[in-house]
Amino acid sequence: MTDATAPTQSDTSAIRDFAAAVRGQLNDLPADDVDDLTDGLEADLTEQAADAADSSPELGDPVAYAAELRAAADLPPRAEPGAGVKRESLVRRVGTRARSSRADAARSIRQSPAGAQLLDFLLVLRPLWWVLRGWAVYVVANIFFGGSFEVLPADPIRGIALLAFVTLSVQWGRGRWLPWHWLLGFRTLVSVCAVLALPWLLFIAAHEITAQNNVNASYDSYVTPGLVQNGEQVTNIFAYDAEGQPLPDVQLFDQDGQPLGVVEDPANTPYLSQYDSAGTEHILVPSLLVPGGSGWNVYPLGQVASQDVYPFDALAPLGEGEATPFPFAQVQPLVAAPEAGEATPSPTPTAEPTASATKVPAPTPASTDADAQQ
Amino acid sequence: MDTTQLLKGVLDVAVLAVIAKDDGYGYDVVRRLRAAGLDAVGDASVYGTLRRLYTAGALSTYVVPSDGGPNRKYYAMNAEGRAMLAEQRTNWTRFASTLTLLLDEPAQTTHLSSTNGDQS
Numbered sequence: 001m002t003d004a005t006a007p008t009q010s011d012t013s014a015i016r017d018f019a020a021a022v023r024g025q026l027n028d029l030p031a032d033d034v035d036d037l038t039d040g041l042e043a044d045l046t047e048q049a050a051d052a053a054d055s056s057p058e059l060g061d062p063v064a065y066a067a068e069l070r071a072a073a074d075l076p077p078r079a080e081p082g083a084g085v086k087r088e089s090l091v092r093r094v095g096t097r098a099r100s101s102r103a104d105a106a107r108s109i110r111q112s113p114a115g116a117q118l119l120d121f122l123l124v125l126r127p128l129w130w131v132l133r134g135w136a137v138y139v140v141a142n143i144f145f146g147g148s149f150e151v152l153p154a155d156p157i158r159g160i161a162l163l164a165f166v167t168l169s170v171q172w173g174r175g176r177w178l179p180w181h182w183l184l185g186f187r188t189l190v191s192v193c194a195v196l197a198l199p200w201l202l203f204i205a206a207h208e209i210t211a212q213n214n215v216n217a218s219y220d221s222y223v224t225p226g227l228v229q230n231g232e233q234v235t236n237i238f239a240y241d242a243e244g245q246p247l248p249d250v251q252l253f254d255q256d257g258q259p260l261g262v263v264e265d266p267a268n269t270p271y272l273s274q275y276d277s278a279g280t281e282h283i284l285v286p287s288l289l290v291p292g293g294s295g296w297n298v299y300p301l302g303q304v305a306s307q308d309v310y311p312f313d314a315l316a317p318l319g320e321g322e323a324t325p326f327p328f329a330q331v332q333p334l335v336a337a338p339e340a341g342e343a344t345p346s347p348t349p350t351a352e353p354t355a356s357a358t359k360v361p362a363p364t365p366a367s368t369d370a371d372a373q374q
Numbered sequence: 375m376d377t378t379q380l381l382k383g384v385l386d387v388a389v390l391a392v393i394a395k396d397d398g399y400g401y402d403v404v405r406r407l408r409a410a411g412l413d414a415v416g417d418a419s420v421y422g423t424l425r426r427l428y429t430a431g432a433l434s435t436y437v438v439p440s441d442g443g444p445n446r447k448y449y450a451m452n453a454e455g456r457a458m459l460a461e462q463r464t465n466w467t468r469f470a471s472t473l474t475l476l477l478d479e480p481a482q483t484t485h486l487s488s489t490n491g492d493q494s
Contacts, residue, residue: 036425036428037421037422037425040444042444043401043443043444043446044399044401044404045401047401048401048404065418066418068416068419069418069419069421069422071422072418072420072421072423073423073425074422111431
């Protein structure tokens with residue numbers, strides 16, 4: 001070679017080739033390690049070549065050079081791929097690389113106290129991941145073989161399947177039930193698939209559970225306000241005394257001593273709109289005999305004409321409702337107790353008249369209007 | 375004696391000592407080690423050692439742009455590196471004096487054994 005201090009073109013290309021060969025010898029290591037080791041290798045070699053300009057630069061054997069780098073850096077020697085195990089060595093190399101980069105990551109995380117604590121915390125959560133992995137496999141298998149997405153099994157057979165998957169996953173997580181070496185790779189494959197599938201599965205599951213809860217919630221929250229009989233709203237009550245005569249202004253209370261009202265919020269309800277079977281609107285108002293508009297438990301409720309209410313004027317004297325006509329002028333008077341006691345063994349004779357009596361008086365409502373109005 | 379084998383054991387402390395004097399990049403450290411008399415030091419060994427010491431936390435690095443060439447990664451000491459150097463310096467001094475003592479004795483032993491040899 002020439003004794004020029006600057007490296008010649010052939011030197012530069014030789015150095016580039018040499019550095020590439022060294023990197024090739026290190027390619028089984030994580031990329032970060034290779035970068036750390038060979039960053040600036042060309043520059044260093046070029047400078048060395050310039051220093052040794054008087055003699056011809058000796059680059060030497062890239063394999064030996066790489067081995068020296070490894071040994072000094074405390075990195076494992078290169079696993080030479082044998083003649084017949086080329087295919088396996090690729091898999092093993094990927095595995096080794098994954099393991100070493102995982103170890104590197106763990107080491108770098110553990111360098112900070114917070115990272116170490118986080119890692120310890122996540123390690124405790126590992127069983128949860130095993131269970132989730134089993135569940136994910138079950139759900140995916142169920143989609144393929146059962147054809148439907150189910151968060152939890154619908155029948156005992158599927159329940160057993162879920163239990164089996166979860167048990168297997170947990171055992172694999174504990175390093176058990178792995179009789180063949182290839183199962184380790186299979187476990188990794190399943191884990192990768194589960195990690196990829198879990199966000200979607202959990203998203204769909206959360207969606208389904210929310211939808212189900214909404215159905216339940218809307219079912220639960222749908223409570224008909226006021227009084228209900230057989231699902232129909234009760235808007236007014238008519239009381240008759242023992243003689244079968246109509247009773248105006250009856251105060252009713254429930255089992256807890258609460259006023260029995262037909263509206264949900266008596267204090268803030270000025271009136272109640274009601275349609276009869278003919279479609280005519282009736283406006284019911286609370287009794288004025290109880291001050292403060294809380295006379296909603298005094299029956300029968302009075303009513304006003306709808307034109308008095310619309311357009312609604314808060315100042316209008318809504319209270320002056322007229323008495324609501326009773327449905328029956330009078331009903332069957334109650335029979336005396338001893339007679340009823342005698343009659344109960346043979347219910348037919350007494351039941352018949354009572355039943356008919358309650359229905360018979362219907363045709364005479366008009367005459368009682370006057371009575372009810374006092 | 376194979377000095378490369380000896381060098382292996384003391385390369386860490388040698389590299390730390392060089393960098394303790396002044397920050398340096400890869401080949402710069404090699405050059406200073408060779409200038410100090412360690413001619414046999416292999417550059418790959420030094421680069422690997424630098425990397426290992428950096429991974430162990432004894433060295434920190436920074437990049438210096440160089441005019442007309444690629445950026446240079448400089449290595450510098452940190453507290454951990456200084457502590458490591460101090461410890462290894464003590465170890466070396468103790469080891470060296472022990473070995474020096476040990477190597478002084480064989481002269482007498484040789485003398486005795488040679489007389490024994492003469493007798494037999």
